[in-house]
Amino acid sequence: MSILRTGINFSFSLFSGFLPMLVILNETKQKHKIHDYTQLIRGRDYIFETLQGGLRGYMTGTGKGIKPRDYIILQHGSQNYRYQVEEIDYYADPSDMWIALVKQVRFE
Structure with missing residues (x-):
């Protein structure tokens, strides 16, 4: 029984050195949030004016906490597209309405 317990403790301590690194990597990846707008309807819930x-x-929508370099997932037809926010300006009234310049990026 003590051999099994030692083996478990050894395995845990062997991998525990990697845990702080994993946490740092996850924090780095989470700096830029993903905002899922796939359940919203274009033209009713948000406006998307295509360029290129x-x-x-240019996307006009509502929602708080969207920042440059965040990602927005949109659905066109049955296809999902991922856009990265390049610039965003919030309206004064209502305060959760914004307009953003976005660019399409690949899903990772």
Whole structure:
């Protein structure tokens, strides 16, 4: 029984040295949030004006906490697209309404 317990403790301590590194990597990846707008309807819940054939666009929508370099997931037809916010300006009233310049990026 003590051999099994030692083996478990050894395995835990062997991998525990990697845990801080994993936490740091996860924090780095989470700096830029992902905002899922796939359940919203274009033209009713948000406006998307395409530029460069849809590779870029101006999007007007609502939601708090969206910042430059965050990602927005949109659905066009049955296809999902990922856009990265390049610039964003919030309206004064209502305060959760914004307009953003976005560019299409690949899903990772």
